[in-house]
Amino acid sequence: MKRLQQLKSSVGGISWPAIPDQVAANLLSMLSQLEQSQWWQPEELLQKQLQQFGLLAAHAYRHSPFFKDRFDQAGLDVKHYWSTENFSTIPLLTRAELMHQAEHIHCRALPQKHGAVHKLQTSGSTGQTVAVLKTEVTQLIWLALAMREHLWHERDFSATLAIIKAMTPTQDDPVIAAKMGWGHPAALLFDTGPSYSQPLAMDVAQQIAWLARIDPKYLLTYPSNLSALLDRYESGEPIPAALKHIRTVGETLHPDLRERCKKLGDIDIVDMYSSQEVGLIALQCPVSGLYHIQSENLIVEVLDDAGRQCQPGQVGRVVITDLHNFATPLIRYEIRDYAEVGPTCPCGRGLPTLSRIMGRRRNMVTLPDGSKHWPLIGAYRFREVADIKQYQAIQHSLVDVEIRLVVDAPLTSAHESQLTTLIHSALGHPFTLRFTYFTEELPRTKGGKFEEFISLVR
Ligand SMILES: [Zn+2]
Secondary structure (H helix, E strand, O other): HHEEEEOOOOOOOOOOOOOOOOHHHHHHHHHHHHHHHHHOHHHHHHHHHHHHHHHHHHHOOOOOHHHHHHHHOOEEEEOOOOHHHHOOOOOOEEEHHHHHHHHHOOOOOOOOOOOOOOEEEEEEOOEEEEEEEEOOHHHHHHHHHHHHHHOOOOOOOOOOOOEEEEOOOOOOOOOHHHOOOOOOOHHHHHOOOEEEEEEEOOHHHHHHHHHHHHHHOOOEEOHHHHHHHHHHHHOOOOOOOOOOEEOOOOOOOHHHHHHHHHOOOOOOOOEEEEEEOOOEEEEOOOOOEEEEEOOHHHHHEEEEEOOOOOOOOEEEEEEEEEOOOOOOOOOOOOEEOOOOOOOOOOOOOOOOOEEEEEEHHHOOOOOOOOEOOOOOOOHHHHHOOOOOOOOEEEEOOOOOEEEEOOOOOOOOHHHHHHHHHHHHHHOOOOOEEEEEEEEOOOOOOOHHHOOOOEEEOO
């Protein structure tokens, strides 16, 4: 790690070589291992994953009534050697199971030194919550992967960071901002610049004024919120002078946003694929932009409808095994996202890649013949027709699609018909479209996320 000369010391009077505190020391030890393992060949990574999985499976068999039954019913002996073949015969863990059978899934005991347990409630796009238990081990791994993301992208820790996210409190006081710094993990290792935050609920015009005032170099937010900010910047609001890097999380990132940011002021977007249940899943490569799967922590499978592993270029459902959560085993957990398998990365890292994160199954269009496909999301071109502030398509049935538009005044019939042509081509079928008009922002999911296309077809 190049930055070690700036490492923070926790011992009075000692600045060099620094003596970090215990958490920072553990984090450094984890990072130095990740620094090496990222370059291993996929086969080597897989072997280590299966070895670690064996420990998790044996623990889950002993302490989770749900997984004892699951392994017994599948005829799997957890003491056996694990291979990709027998691993792939473990039945998938669904979100419904995690929701309704949580008490049977959670482990009754933990191995030594996994530390204190805390419960994380996550609410899905449809509002049902699941509870996942986390430990100090899962927290340490999160710190290490989040730090890896900073290091890959060579962030300037002395710069100002702004965060606009759901369920984030307002933090606007410069004294506190300087004292808190960037928070974990960066501030555990280095002196960092100030960080400020606002909740997503803040009005976009207010966000613009706030960002202009604090002038961050880095902004962390959701793609849909970024799109709303870009609308303003494109119509002439001044862009913060220091703003150079935007980090996106939480929603599907449409490539349009990258182009728009480049055009506006040579601003880069770095996207992260994560979930509350398992943490950071895949991080954008600094060289190619592909998403590297975080294989040191997770086994990520992308499966086709028949349950076979997808090949590069194919889109399938994402199934995740968290190798280090011994409190709530997530073994072949169907996270309900879809992603496209990526090629071997030109950067030389052996961590497998995803090339696109597509979203949820309910973000797919169902054609009248029952087949499903991904709509060409990204409403940007729709704005060439009229001043559309926000857009959402809801498929109510095989023939009926509602188009929700946030506009100052309803569109003329000429504009509606121009838009119909564009939407038909985006959806890949001449659906009957029903335009409905809104003046206020369209509702988000409970977790603060926005989906551009939702199918209600069962
Ligand atoms: Zn790469």
